[in-house]
Amino acid sequence: MTLRNEIQESQYDAMKKGDADKLSVMRLLMSAIKNEEIDSKRELNDEEVVSIIVRQVKQLKDAMKDFEAGSRSDLVDKTQKEIEVLQVYLPEQMSDDELNTVIEKTIKQLSAGPQDIGKVMGAVMSAVKGKADGNKVRKIVTEKFA
Numbered sequence: 001m002t003l004r005n006e007i008q009e010s011q012y013d014a015m016k017k018g019d020a021d022k023l024s025v026m027r028l029l030m031s032a033i034k035n036e037e038i039d040s041k042r043e044l045n046d047e048e049v050v051s052i053i054v055r056q057v058k059q060l061k062d063a064m065k066d067f068e069a070g071s072r073s074d075l076v077d078k079t080q081k082e083i084e085v086l087q088v089y090l091p092e093q094m095s096d097d098e099l100n101t102v103i104e105k106t107i108k109q110l111s112a113g114p115q116d117i118g119k120v121m122g123a124v125m126s127a128v129k130g131k132a133d134g135n136k137v138r139k140i141v142t143e144k145f146a
Helices: 003-017 020-040 046-069 073-087 096-110 114-128 134-145
Strands: none
Touching: 003 020, 003 046, 020 046, 020 073, 046 073, 096 114, 096 134, 114 134
């Protein structure tokens, strides 16, 4: 079963159970997937679906920072629950040690210096493909060159 089909089944399941919060998140996700499919004129593969989910989670995390700054704990809680629903469909996140190993290997392969942070970031993000948060990767890469 493809990830897209799994998400669709979860949407139907949430609808049957009357779980309005999960259903709302699943509908937004399926809408984003279908919009991307319309643009590309084909059904997306699992890797492309994961990239959409990563993008959705990133948007929610950015919104959550704004809600925290505005002292809106009700919206922070709601957004956190939405993130938890989406994270079920993401690959397991890499540990800090695994991520450090990938970053160090990439830096050696590229013979990169402090001026090549962008190149290292691009190579690492394509290597981890949704298994690590971009902000976390950026933090570790900049620490390596500090």
